[in-house]
Each structure stands twice: as C-alpha cells, then as structure tokens.
Amino acid sequence: MQAEIITIGDEILIGQIIDTNSAWIAQQLNAIGIQIKQVTSVADHPADIIVALTLASGRADILLITGGLGPTKDDVTKQTLAVYFDCDLRRDSKVLAHVESIFQRSQRPMLEINRRQADVLDKSEVLFNEVGTAPGMWVMHKEKPYIVMPGVPFEMKHIMTERVIPRLRQLEGRMPLWHHTMLTGGIGESFLAEKIADIEAALPHHIHLAYLPKPGIVRLRLTATGDDLETLKTETQTIANQLKNRIGEHFLADEDTSLEIVIRDFMQQRGLLLATAESCTGGNIAKLITALPGSSSMFEGSAVTYSNNMKMKLLDVKQETLDSHGAVSEETVREMALGAQRNFQVDYAIAVSGIAGPDGGTPEKPVGLVWIAVAGKNGVVTRDYLFGHDRAINIERSSAAALFMLWQLLNAEQGKHHRSI
Amino acid sequence: MQAEIITIGDEILIGQIIDTNSAWIAQQLNAIGIQIKQVTSVADHPADIIVALTLASGRADILLITGGLGPTKDDVTKQTLAVYFDCDLRRDSKVLAHVESIFQRSQRPMLEINRRQADVLDKSEVLFNEVGTAPGMWVMHKEKPYIVMPGVPFEMKHIMTERVIPRLRQLEGRMPLWHHTMLTGGIGESFLAEKIADIEAALPHHIHLAYLPKPGIVRLRLTATGDDLETLKTETQTIANQLKNRIGEHFLADEDTSLEIVIRDFMQQRGLLLATAESCTGGNIAKLITALPGSSSMFEGSAVTYSNNMKMKLLDVKQETLDSHGAVSEETVREMALGAQRNFQVDYAIAVSGIAGPDGGTPEKPVGLVWIAVAGKNGVVTRDYLFGHDRAINIERSSAAALFMLWQLLNAEQGKHHRSI
Structure with a gap:
C-alpha cells in the first residue's frame, strides 16, 4: 500500500522554511506498513495543486495533503480542493464553536476570516483539531482516502496521531x-x-x-x-x-525514547533531584528536561551563568579559580557542579562550560572545547570534549554528552536501570 | 524562468533524513530570479526517477537533480540518467585522479566501486567536486539544462556555489x-x-x-x-x-530576522544587560538568546527556578508571597523579575511563571495560564496570558510573549529602535 505526500505553500518553494512535515509523516506511515511513493511540494497556485493531485492519485492509494489552510488570502488549498472534488464548502458548527472558544479564551475579537476556518469540504469528514483553528479533513474520492491537514507542524502531528494513524491502521492491504x-x-x-x-x-x-x-x-x-x-x-x-x-x-x-526521558524516569522512580549549572549550553539542558511533562518531580532548576559574576554569585565559584584556570576549565566546572549541588540541595548536578563559537577561541582553548562535570553521591566526575566549529551543534553535543555522563554516574551509583528489555 | 528540483533517495521517503537541500537550493535560485515550480522526492527506483524527470521537463526550464550518486548498489541515478538521456557513461580521467588522491590521502584501499565514482554521463560537462568523490554534471537535453549533484549537503552547496550559480546567472530569460x-x-x-x-x-x-x-x-x-x-x-x-x-x-x-536577534542588537548597541528568571519556560528563553553568537555581551544568565525553594533562594521571592498567591501569580513574577534584576546586576530582567501542562491546572489557574513580568529602568510591567493545552507550544508562546514584552519596554524606556527602514 503506497501513499503520496503533497505539501502546499510558497514558503517551501522559495526556501523560507524547510519541509520537516514530510519526513515525520513518512516515518509514521512506514511504521504502520504504508510506504511513501513520492513527496511533492507545490506553490499556493490552484492549477499546480490540481495537477499534483491528479498525478499523485494515479500512482498512490492514499494522498496526504498539508498546508495552505490558513485564514488569509494566500491560502487556497480548501477552495482548490473544492474544485478538484467538485463539491462545496460548508460551515461546520462544531469546528465553529471550537474556533469561537479559542478566541473567547484568549479574549480576542473574532473576525469573519476567522469564522471561515470552520468551513470544510462538504464531502469530507472533519478531523477535529483541538490544538488549532484549522481542522483536518478526510475525503473519500474514487475509493481513495485524501487526508488534508494544516501545515503547522504541531497541529499536523496532533491530527495525524489522534485521528489519521488510528484510521489508517484499519485499512486493508497493508504489508505486515x-x-x-x-x-x-x-x-x-x-x-x-x-x-x-x-x-x-x-x-x-x-x-x-x-x-x-x-x-x-x-x-x-x-x-x-x-x-x-x-x-x-x-x-x-x-x-x-x-x-x-x-x-x-x-x-x-530498548525502545524509541530519549536520554532525557530515560533520566527523568530513573530519577523519578528513586526520588532523586537534579539541577544544572550551564555556561555554554545556555539553558539548553534545562530546556530539554523541562520539555518533559512531570519533570518538576525530579528537576529543581538551573543556574545559567553566562558571566563570571553569576558563576561566583549563584554557584560559589572562587574568583581565584576563574583567575588562574579560566571559565572553561576542569576546576571551574567542578566548582560549578558542587556549588549547584550544595546551593540547590539536589542529589545530582551537571555543570558545563565551553567555547561554543564561532568566536572566543585561543590556541590553548579552541572553539569547541567543552568541560563537563557531574556531581553525585561520591564526588565529582569531569571530562573535556573537543567538538567542532558550529555553535548550534556544539551546544547540542555538549548537552547530550552531559546527560550521558549523568546517566553513567546514576548507573554506577544507583544500580543498573530497571527498564525491561 | 522556472526550475524544478528532484531529490532522489529512499532515506527521504522513509523519513530517515529531512530534505534540507531543496530549501537551500530554492533560496539560491530565487535570489537570482529563478523560481521553483515544484520539488519532487522519489526513491532510488529507475522507473520513478524517469517519470519524475519526464513530468518535470514538461513544466520547467531548468532541472536540478540531487542524490543517488554514491558508489553503492542502492544508488542508481547515473545509470538511470544514461537511460533517460540515451547516452553512455565514460570514465573521466581528471575525476579519477581526484578520487585516487582522496583515497591516498586517507590511506584507504581503493576498490573498483570507488573508481566508478569517476564515471560520468558522456553527454555531460563535469561540475568538478573538490570536496567529495561524486562529481556534479551539467547536461543540455532538448535545450534545457539538467544539473546533477550529489545529495551530501556540503558537496551540493560547494558545486552550486562554485559551478552552477555562476552559470545560471548567464542564462537569458531570468525574470527579476x-x-x-x-x-x-x-x-x-x-x-x-x-x-x-x-x-x-x-x-x-x-x-x-x-x-x-x-x-x-x-x-x-x-x-x-x-x-x-x-x-x-x-x-x-x-x-x-x-x-x-x-x-x-x-x-x-524591516528584514528577515528574529525577536532574539533584534533584542540582542538593540541591547548590545546600548550596553544594556539582561537576565531571565524562568519557571515554566524552563530555560528556553535563555537558550534562545544564547543560541546567538555574541549574546554574552548582553546576557548575564538565567535562574531557572523550577521549585519554590529555588525561587526563594536565587530570586528572593518571599515565602509569604508564594503561600498567599502561589507560584503562578502576578506577585510572584514581579518578585522574580526584581530579584533577578537586583541579584544579577542587570538593566532588564524577564520573569515567567505558568502552568505549561498537561497536568497541574485548577479551575482558578488552568493549564495554559502564564504570568510574565519584565523589570526595567522605571519599575516592572506584568501581564497574564492564557495559552492552550500543549506543553511545547505553551513554552514557545510564553517565550515569544516575554521577549515581545521586553522589546516593548526597551522601546518605551530607551527610545525607538534605530534599524533603518
């Protein structure tokens, strides 16, 4: 069983945004035994959309269409689909009530163009969108499902997860x-x-x-x-x-998860508390952990100490240590980790200090040098890394390395993890 | 003048990689007045590639093809193009010498499949690839240029920048x-x-x-x-x-930028310092700012105070305030902002406290309620927001709202921004 994805939007064809939706949709469909034959991106032009739909319908069993469902004039997907399916638009009362409640909740006045968000193809079944104003639609046309979704990634993902995947699982003819x-x-x-x-x-x-x-x-x-x-x-x-x-x-x-989730679950189960002390990662480790629901049960917080002043103030790093070894040094991250552990009264503390780049490197301490310390039950472990020249990648790799060091220390000090295999 | 991009590779259609090449190519071409009509991604299947080429050649004046030029079995682009153009492959001596030198340098043994990297379409002009083993190719076919490039992003970018863009600039008929x-x-x-x-x-x-x-x-x-x-x-x-x-x-x-960049530049130019005090955003605001090179000149750091204990400890929020108003309240964010401003000795401080969800809401303080305060020269401004139920979106919207409030206060207190219009 084969599907095709059609993404609609000028912003993709002028390169203003990268299409991340298609890869995500492809992963989800492959996971349930539906292969992707082709991904096509076209502009917000009715004729181009209709040609893409016509050609795709000749190749695929299922069509997924994203984008162009916004309320403004440049979004033409709904009108174009009405032409393609030869049907009208109708205003859906349940969707309208939902859109109205969103506006009420945020105390914004509602305009006619917002009401139009509740217009759906009259041949379609509404794929209700709790997290946004543009509903998804499921249309059966010449015995093939056409699945229409907004292009905003989290709205598309919500509709896919809650409405589309469960229905696609029911389709006959998928290869186990x-x-x-x-x-x-x-x-x-x-x-x-x-x-x-x-x-x-x-x-x-x-x-x-x-x-x-x-x-x-x-x-x-x-x-x-x-x-x-x-x-x-x-x-x-x-x-x-x-x-x-x-x-x-x-x-x-032994599952598709993340390092943060593994750590959250491990610490939560054992009632252990964590804090971070971040210089070059700039809050990214805290952000990764607090992105998880329930993280407040094991995460106390972070001191993002971008300046030396804050390292001394919040983490009790000694002036002397900074003067003789510098902010990016084993001695400094050790004091940062111990300071965070003591001041925030936690069981484990991560500290990171490095030169993220692109500037700020020296021959002795080049861009990409990162020191990490983790303070635990029996003292502090430290390690240096030399990553590359890209600031964003250095922040991401430093965060992953710090979490991995924490994970190793947790295992060493708290016994092996209990995840079933 | 219109172009189409065809990306070839199973890894795109199973969602293993996100196609970032197309957006980059689209930006480059738009900048020189060549519009992209469509982007098509197909698998490493000869028939699919030939259909995609045939259809694209009917719509576009220029075709750009990336991917599938590697040495392994699953890469079929060259053989398929030879069928499409009805031509043979020839081994290019200059490319072969280059491939051999790469293997010599890395002291790896060279196999016949590596030599095949030097095979090019005999109708093509070679687009020499200094940074990799797969050469690009330029083929004129029925008066249209077909530009064939490897899918590895930095190799494609190198060939585009050095070989392709200069030639495309020479083409007649580009529409400004x-x-x-x-x-x-x-x-x-x-x-x-x-x-x-x-x-x-x-x-x-x-x-x-x-x-x-x-x-x-x-x-x-x-x-x-x-x-x-x-x-x-x-x-x-x-x-x-x-x-x-x-x-x-x-x-x-009046340019394509971000709120963080606008704020960084504004504060940098005026020598103003910023700190953040983050509860529900969990370090995300600090992460957004520190993702920018040069942010250390205006950003002191952040107290990510996930627990009440840390709010009191790092930001001097009073126990009494937390007891009578709760952590998500105007009074608490006001004290957080003032505490951050005072303790971190900065000109401006942002404080955010809210219920990101999915749990933790009450009838009086539902999920999505967020209080934000910004402390400046002349006191503190505060505001509450009611966002939705999605944790990730609430964090993102809270961060954007907080930065926007800071931007407004900066403008009110420091005079209008000086960006040229």
Whole structure:
C-alpha cells in the first residue's frame, strides 16, 4: 500500500522554511506498513495543486495533503480542493464553536476570516483539531482516502496521531511490517557499526538495520517485513537482545525514547533531584528536561551563568579559580557542579562550560572545547570534549554528552536501570 | 524562468533524513530570479526517477537533480540518467585522479566501486567536486539544462556555489524577482490581516504578500516580479514603509530576522544587560538568546527556578508571597523579575511563571495560564496570558510573549529602535 505526500505553500518553494512535515509523516506511515511513493511540494497556485493531485492519485492509494489552510488570502488549498472534488464548502458548527472558544479564551475579537476556518469540504469528514483553528479533513474520492491537514507542524502531528494513524491502521492491504528502535549514547556511528558488524552481517534478508544518528546519540532501528506480525516482533526482539549485550554500557534503552526521558524516569522512580549549572549550553539542558511533562518531580532548576559574576554569585565559584584556570576549565566546572549541588540541595548536578563559537577561541582553548562535570553521591566526575566549529551543534553535543555522563554516574551509583528489555 | 528540483533517495521517503537541500537550493535560485515550480522526492527506483524527470521537463526550464550518486548498489541515478538521456557513461580521467588522491590521502584501499565514482554521463560537462568523490554534471537535453549533484549537503552547496550559480546567472530569460521580508510580534495573523487589509487589497498585480506565522510572531513577505530589479526593490520598500506605519508597535524589523536577534542588537548597541528568571519556560528563553553568537555581551544568565525553594533562594521571592498567591501569580513574577534584576546586576530582567501542562491546572489557574513580568529602568510591567493545552507550544508562546514584552519596554524606556527602514 503506497501513499503520496503533497505539501502546499510558497514558503517551501522559495526556501523560507524547510519541509520537516514530510519526513515525520513518512516515518509514521512506514511504521504502520504504508510506504511513501513520492513527496511533492507545490506553490499556493490552484492549477499546480490540481495537477499534483491528479498525478499523485494515479500512482498512490492514499494522498496526504498539508498546508495552505490558513485564514488569509494566500491560502487556497480548501477552495482548490473544492474544485478538484467538485463539491462545496460548508460551515461546520462544531469546528465553529471550537474556533469561537479559542478566541473567547484568549479574549480576542473574532473576525469573519476567522469564522471561515470552520468551513470544510462538504464531502469530507472533519478531523477535529483541538490544538488549532484549522481542522483536518478526510475525503473519500474514487475509493481513495485524501487526508488534508494544516501545515503547522504541531497541529499536523496532533491530527495525524489522534485521528489519521488510528484510521489508517484499519485499512486493508497493508504489508505486515515491524520496527524495533533502540537508543544508544556516548558512541559514534562508525564505532557502533564496527562493534556490531557480525550481528548486522548475519541479519536475515527480511530484517534491515538502520543507524539514525543525532549529536551524542544514535538510534538503531530494526525493520522487519513478512507475513506474520507476531513472528516479526519475536525475531526483532531476539536481535535487539543480542545488540543490547554487545553494546553494553552504551545501550540506553530498548525502545524509541530519549536520554532525557530515560533520566527523568530513573530519577523519578528513586526520588532523586537534579539541577544544572550551564555556561555554554545556555539553558539548553534545562530546556530539554523541562520539555518533559512531570519533570518538576525530579528537576529543581538551573543556574545559567553566562558571566563570571553569576558563576561566583549563584554557584560559589572562587574568583581565584576563574583567575588562574579560566571559565572553561576542569576546576571551574567542578566548582560549578558542587556549588549547584550544595546551593540547590539536589542529589545530582551537571555543570558545563565551553567555547561554543564561532568566536572566543585561543590556541590553548579552541572553539569547541567543552568541560563537563557531574556531581553525585561520591564526588565529582569531569571530562573535556573537543567538538567542532558550529555553535548550534556544539551546544547540542555538549548537552547530550552531559546527560550521558549523568546517566553513567546514576548507573554506577544507583544500580543498573530497571527498564525491561 | 522556472526550475524544478528532484531529490532522489529512499532515506527521504522513509523519513530517515529531512530534505534540507531543496530549501537551500530554492533560496539560491530565487535570489537570482529563478523560481521553483515544484520539488519532487522519489526513491532510488529507475522507473520513478524517469517519470519524475519526464513530468518535470514538461513544466520547467531548468532541472536540478540531487542524490543517488554514491558508489553503492542502492544508488542508481547515473545509470538511470544514461537511460533517460540515451547516452553512455565514460570514465573521466581528471575525476579519477581526484578520487585516487582522496583515497591516498586517507590511506584507504581503493576498490573498483570507488573508481566508478569517476564515471560520468558522456553527454555531460563535469561540475568538478573538490570536496567529495561524486562529481556534479551539467547536461543540455532538448535545450534545457539538467544539473546533477550529489545529495551530501556540503558537496551540493560547494558545486552550486562554485559551478552552477555562476552559470545560471548567464542564462537569458531570468525574470527579476525580489523578496522583502518583515518581522511582526505580539499580534495574531488574522488581526494583522485585518489591520492591513486595504494595503493588501491595493497591491499591484505583480506584488504578492504572504503571512508566515510562528508562535508569537508573524513574518510578512512581499514578493515582486517584473522587468527591473531596482524598480522592484523600490516598490517593495515603499509598501514595506506603509506596512510599518500601519502596524506600529507590532512592527519589529524591516528584514528577515528574529525577536532574539533584534533584542540582542538593540541591547548590545546600548550596553544594556539582561537576565531571565524562568519557571515554566524552563530555560528556553535563555537558550534562545544564547543560541546567538555574541549574546554574552548582553546576557548575564538565567535562574531557572523550577521549585519554590529555588525561587526563594536565587530570586528572593518571599515565602509569604508564594503561600498567599502561589507560584503562578502576578506577585510572584514581579518578585522574580526584581530579584533577578537586583541579584544579577542587570538593566532588564524577564520573569515567567505558568502552568505549561498537561497536568497541574485548577479551575482558578488552568493549564495554559502564564504570568510574565519584565523589570526595567522605571519599575516592572506584568501581564497574564492564557495559552492552550500543549506543553511545547505553551513554552514557545510564553517565550515569544516575554521577549515581545521586553522589546516593548526597551522601546518605551530607551527610545525607538534605530534599524533603518
């Protein structure tokens, strides 16, 4: 069973935004055994949209259309689809009530163009959008589903997760397919590949291994296709167990999760508290942790000390330490971590100080040099890293490295994690 | 003059990588007056590639093709193009010498599949690739240029910049095109549309206005096409000035920038210092600011005080205030902002406390309620917001709202900003 994605919007064709929706949709559909035949991006031009729909409908069984559902004049998707499907628009009373409640809640006056958000294709079934004003729509046309969604990523994701994926799962004709994803950390992609080369080489023909690297972590995904879903689950679990044994301490979780989630759950279960002291990561570690619901049960907060003054004030780093070793040094991050642990009364504290770039490097301390310390039950562990020249990547890699060091210390001091495999 | 981009590779269609190449290519081409009609992503399947090429050649004057030029079995682009153009492959001696030198340098043994990297379409002119092993190719076919490039982003960018863009500039028939992007904040898309409805309605036919919303900000983009680039620049600037006057305090910048950048530049130029005190945003505001190079000149740091204990400890919030009004209250954010301003010795301090969700709401203080305070020269301004139920969006909107409040206070207290219009 094959699907095509059509993304609509001038902003993609002039390069103002990067289309991240298609990759996300492709991942979701592949996970339920629906392959993507083609992704097409066209402008907000009715004729181009209609040509793209016509061609895609000749190739695919399912069409997913995103973008161009906003209230302003440049958004033409709904009107164009009405032409393509030869139907009218009707104002949906449930959607209208929802849009009105959003405006009421935020105490903004509502205009006619906002009311038009409640207009839907009269051939469609509404895919209700709790998190925004533009509803999704499901249209059956010549026996094929057309799924229309807003282009705002979180709205699209909400509609996909809550409304579309459950319905697509019901469709007949999908080829059983199973993905088993694992999380590894603190080891590069090529080292990992070398470590598990023989397991990979011995994989049966219907099971495929993919490496999905991000700064500091690598996801491993086994994809199996076959006739029987239960068999595929058992087979991939057996291989996952082999990989887990081989990868050892770098194996973080036998599921598709994140380092922050693994740490949150571990600390939450044991009633442990965390704080961070961040210089070059600038609050990014705190932001990653507090993005998780329930993080307040294990996270006290962070001192983002961009200046030396704040390092002394909030973390009791000594003037003398800064003078003799500098802000980016083992001694400074050690004092930062201990200061955070003591002042915020937490069990564990992470401290990071580095030269994120692009400026500020010296021959002795080049851009990309980062010192990390983690204070725990029995003292402090420290380590230096040399990342690259890109500021954003350095911040991301420093954050991942710090969380991985915390994870290792938690395991060493608190006993192995209890996640079932 | 219109171009189409065809990206080839299974990894895009299974969602393993996000296609960032197309947006980059689109930006480069738009800048030289070549519009993108469509972007098409297909798998490494010869038939799909040939269909995509055939359809695109019927719509566009120029075709850009990326991906599938690697040495392994799954890369079929060159063989498929040879079929499409009805030509052979020839081994290019200059490319071969280059590939050999790369292997020599890295002391890796060279295999026959690596030598095949030097095979090029015999109808093509080689677009030499100094930074990788896969050469680009320029093929004239039925009077249209086909530009074939590797999919590795930095190799593609190198070939585009050094070889392709200079040649495309020479092509006749490019239609001058000009984009003028502006940044607005603190006003929703539909209000903005209403406010400028008459200006938009009066736009000449060759100038088009687009709204590009993100949580808390909206970009406005004027796109003009015509015969003379200088005229287009003048015309769009005149309209931008009208928009600026109409939009007033919600007009942030007459260029494509971000709220953080506008604030960093404003404060940097005036030697003003900032700190943040963050509860529900969890360090996100600090992270946004410190993502910018040079932010250390105006940003002291942040107290991410997730617990009441830390609010008292780092920001001198009174126990009594927390007891009688709660952590999410005007009184608490006021004390947080003043505490940050005083303790971190800064000119301006932002404080945010809210219920990000999904849990933790009460009838009086529902999920989505956020209090923000900004302390400045002449005291503190405070405001409450009621956002939605999505934790990630609440954090993003709270951050944008806080930065916008800071921007307003900076303007009120420090005089209007000096960005040229």
